[in-house]
Amino acid sequence: MTVTLPPKYDAVEFAVLDDPYPGYRRLREAGPLCRGGPAQWVVTRYADVAPLVGDDRLGAEFDREYHRIALGDGPLADFFGHVMLNRDPPAHTVLRRLLGPEFTTPAVRRRRRRIDALVADLLAPVADGGRFDAVTVLADRLPIRVLAEFVGLEAEDIDAVRPRARTLxxxxxxxxxxxxxxxxxxxxxxxxxxxxxxxEARGSAAGDDLISRLRQVDPAVAGRQALIDNVVFLLFAGFATTTDLLSNGCAALAAHPGQMAILRDDPGLVPRAVEELLRFDAPVQVKSRLVHRPVEIGGRMIRPGRVLVLHLGSANHDEARFERPGELDVTRHPNPHLSFGGGGIHLCLGAALARAEAASVFTFLARRFASMEPAGPAVRRHTPNFRSYLSVPLLVHPS
Structure with missing residues (x-):
C-alpha cells in the first residue's frame, strides 16, 4: 500500500519568494496539514488556524532545549525564555499586566497627536512632492521614535537601537x-x-514612561532581568513588525493606485485599509505553539509534545474565508484576519499602537498627495516567516 505523505513546508524556500501566496494556496489544497521540521506540523487553512490561536490545549512556552536548538547556546536561548511572547500563565499574566498599560487603546489614543506630528516631521522633505524611500525615510524611523518615547529611551539612543533591533x-x-x-x-x-x-539612571524618580514604572516593581513580582529582557523584546518586536506593516502597506498601495484613490476620496476608510493591509501581506506569517493536550486536525491526532506552526499568512489568503483574497480591497469589511495572532491571551500587545501608527501614515499620504507611485523596483528583505522590504522607492505629487 502506498502512503501519501502531506506536503513539506520549508520556511527558507518560501522566504526567497517575492510572492509566496500561490504556494500557500497549493499547500491548502493538498490538505489541512503540512510537514514542518522535526516533530512539527504546519496548519494552513483558516478554519483550522483561527480557533487554534486561542486554544488552551496549546502553549507558547517551550523549554530551554527548544530555544537552544533554534538559537544556539548562549544568551539568546535564555532571553527568549524570559519574554512574554514565549510564556504561559501565570508568568505571562504577570508580565502582560506589568507591560500593558502603555499599550491599551485609550493610552495609544492619547498619543495620537504626537504620532501624527512625527509622521509630518518625517515626511516634511517631500511635502511638496518628490521621491523618497518609504523604508529608510518613514517605516524604519517612525516606530522606533514612538517606542523610544513610550519606553523612556533618550533621543540619542534611537539611531543606535534601530539597526540592533532589526538584527535581533x-x-x-x-x-x-x-x-x-x-x-x-x-x-x-x-x-x-x-x-x-x-x-539604573531612573533611580527612584517617577516618570510616565515604561522604564520609570517598571523600576518601581517589587522584585518578588518580577525579577529585574526579566523586566529588562521584556523591554528589549518590546523594542525589537514593536519596531520590526510595525516597520514591516508600514513598508508592506506603502508598497501595496503604490502598486494599486485605484485603492489609494479610494482613500484620497474618503480618508475615513483608512482604518479599514489598515486591516486589509495587515491581511494582504502580514508582517508576521507564522506562530509556533506547543501541544499540551491532544488536538485533532483533519482527522489526524496531534500528540502532546509536538509543535504546531499556525500559518497566519496562508489563513489570511484562504478562499474559503475571504472573497478574492489575492486582491487588495481597502473597503473590505468585515475583515477577520489573523495578523495580530487572532485572539486569546497572546493577542499582540502592541496591536493598538501599530494600528495607530499605520492609520496616521496612510491618512497623511491620502490627504497630502494627489498620487503615489513606484519610483523604482521595491526590494524585498528575504527572511523566513516574515514579510518585509529593504527598499520601497516612491514618487509623490502634492494635492
Whole structure:
C-alpha cells in the first residue's frame, strides 16, 4: 500500500519568494496539514488556524532545549525564555499586566497627536512632492521614535537601537542560521546593557514612561532581568513588525493606485485599509505553539509534545474565508484576519499602537498627495516567516 505523505513546508524556500501566496494556496489544497521540521506540523487553512490561536490545549512556552536548538547556546536561548511572547500563565499574566498599560487603546489614543506630528516631521522633505524611500525615510524611523518615547529611551539612543533591533528580530524565526547568530547575540548584549543602564539612571524618580514604572516593581513580582529582557523584546518586536506593516502597506498601495484613490476620496476608510493591509501581506506569517493536550486536525491526532506552526499568512489568503483574497480591497469589511495572532491571551500587545501608527501614515499620504507611485523596483528583505522590504522607492505629487 502506498502512503501519501502531506506536503513539506520549508520556511527558507518560501522566504526567497517575492510572492509566496500561490504556494500557500497549493499547500491548502493538498490538505489541512503540512510537514514542518522535526516533530512539527504546519496548519494552513483558516478554519483550522483561527480557533487554534486561542486554544488552551496549546502553549507558547517551550523549554530551554527548544530555544537552544533554534538559537544556539548562549544568551539568546535564555532571553527568549524570559519574554512574554514565549510564556504561559501565570508568568505571562504577570508580565502582560506589568507591560500593558502603555499599550491599551485609550493610552495609544492619547498619543495620537504626537504620532501624527512625527509622521509630518518625517515626511516634511517631500511635502511638496518628490521621491523618497518609504523604508529608510518613514517605516524604519517612525516606530522606533514612538517606542523610544513610550519606553523612556533618550533621543540619542534611537539611531543606535534601530539597526540592533532589526538584527535581533532575526531570532523571531523558527530557526536562526548559524551565520547570523554571532551578530544577533551581539545585538542582544548591547540592548540589554542599554536598557539596564536606563533602569539604573531612573533611580527612584517617577516618570510616565515604561522604564520609570517598571523600576518601581517589587522584585518578588518580577525579577529585574526579566523586566529588562521584556523591554528589549518590546523594542525589537514593536519596531520590526510595525516597520514591516508600514513598508508592506506603502508598497501595496503604490502598486494599486485605484485603492489609494479610494482613500484620497474618503480618508475615513483608512482604518479599514489598515486591516486589509495587515491581511494582504502580514508582517508576521507564522506562530509556533506547543501541544499540551491532544488536538485533532483533519482527522489526524496531534500528540502532546509536538509543535504546531499556525500559518497566519496562508489563513489570511484562504478562499474559503475571504472573497478574492489575492486582491487588495481597502473597503473590505468585515475583515477577520489573523495578523495580530487572532485572539486569546497572546493577542499582540502592541496591536493598538501599530494600528495607530499605520492609520496616521496612510491618512497623511491620502490627504497630502494627489498620487503615489513606484519610483523604482521595491526590494524585498528575504527572511523566513516574515514579510518585509529593504527598499520601497516612491514618487509623490502634492494635492
Amino acid at each position: 528580530s532575526q531570532a523571531f524565526a523558527t530557526y536562526l542560521a548559524q551565520s547570523e547568530r554571532a551578530a544577533t547575540v551581539e545585538a542582544l548584549v548591547w540592548m540589554r546593557e542599554l536598557v539596564s543602564a536606563r533602569f
